[in-house]
Amino acid sequence: MKMARRGGAAAETLPVSYAPADFTPSRILPASKAVALSLIKVPKFVAEAWRSSPADATAGVLTEKNGKQTLIVRDPETGGPCYLDSICLSADRSVVLQRNGKHVLDIIAEINNRTNFQPKLDKRYQQVLHERHIAEDQSKSRGTVTEMRRDPGLDSLHTLFQFYTPKSSLSTDDTKRGGLESVSRAKAKQKRGVILDSDALKVKLFRLFEAAGAAGLQLKQIAAHTQQPLSYVKTLVEEIAEQRKRLSDRKAVYFLKQQYSVYSTAVEEPPAQKKPKLK
Structure with missing residues (x-):
């Protein structure tokens, strides 16, 4: 036809x-x-x-x-x-x-x-379609949300958004107070400093241990002074220090290892001997 x-x-x-x-x-x-x-x-x-x-x-x-x-x-x-x-x-x-x-x-x-x-x-029609797509293709600006941060540090504790959902059982005053506490905690996290490299942080740790002397330092104290993530601080502290009991209150704290500290000669108190049982 x-x-x-x-x-x-x-x-x-x-x-x-x-x-x-x-x-x-x-x-x-x-x-x-x-x-x-x-x-x-x-x-x-x-x-x-x-x-x-x-x-x-x-x-x-x-x-x-x-x-x-x-x-x-x-x-x-x-x-x-x-x-x-x-x-x-x-x-x-x-x-x-x-x-x-x-x-x-x-x-x-x-x-x-x-x-x-x-x-x-x-193959020929595929080439025609390909040329048509190239001719009709237009560069489109795909906008994204730009994150404005005060510091360039990257920390697992830093989050892009902070959410707070108050419990339904709380009163209005408790809800407001809880919301303010949540905001203050979020601001405290945002104030963390820039993540230091391992060498710079070790220098800072040596100074802290020298200032503490025979008293030693707890891991939380070190993280608070250095403003660094706790897991990151713990990794470096365990390289240059070891955990022992303090002589004064028998609390487990970190002391510099023998090759780094002048206080490593401090001898721990001998354990208390058990009293003999009376027959």
């Missing part, structure tokens, strides 16, 4: 879909004279070739095999055949209207089916 372009002046039509209306058209073709049309959609290069072709020229060859339609047209670049596969769309009742006066439309034909024809996805 061949498809030919219709010669002569085309009738003036409007791209209006069918919709029920209250008015009665001035003229409706009877069933015996009704024209059944097939609406097809083709790629842009096929439509341009059809528009530029002379009147009454063959537009293409439509074949059907096993219920599958294939449209064969002339490739404008290679001059060879170009095969377009059909994609049948859902059938709905549509009509073609023609203007008859200022406020009157005539129903001149009914659309029997609609079909969309697409080229086969071969």
Whole structure:
């Protein structure tokens, strides 16, 4: 079956879909004279070739095999055949209207089916799609939320947002007070200093141990003085210090190791001997 372009002046039509209306058209073709049309959609290069072709020229060859339609047209670049596969769309009742006066439309034909024809996805058509995507691609600015922080430090305790959900059993005053405490804790975390490298932090630790002397230091005290994460401080402290019991109150604190400290000669108190049991 061949498809030919219709010669002569085309009738003036409007791209209006069918919709029920209250008015009665001035003229409706009877069933015996009704024209059944097939609406097809083709790629842009096929439509341009059809528009530029002379009147009454063959537009293409439509074949059907096993219920599958294939449209064969002339490739404008290679001059060879170009095969377009059909994609049948859902059938709905549509009509073609023609203007008859200022406020009157005539129903001149009914659309029997609609079909969309697409080229086969071969290497050449893939290249055409790729070039089209590059030509239509536009650089879009994808905005993100910029985090404004007072310090560049990266700490696991630092979070981008601070949330506080008061318990329902608390009163209004307790809720306000709890919210203020949460905000103050968040501000205290934000005041932490820049994360120091291991060498700089070790120098600072040596000075703290020298100032503490024989009293030693607890791990929490070291973290508070250095304003560094507790896990990070513990790793470096265990490299240069060891945990022993203090002579005064027998509390377990950290002392510099023997090769670093002048107070390492301090001898721990001997454990108290058990009193002999009386027989």
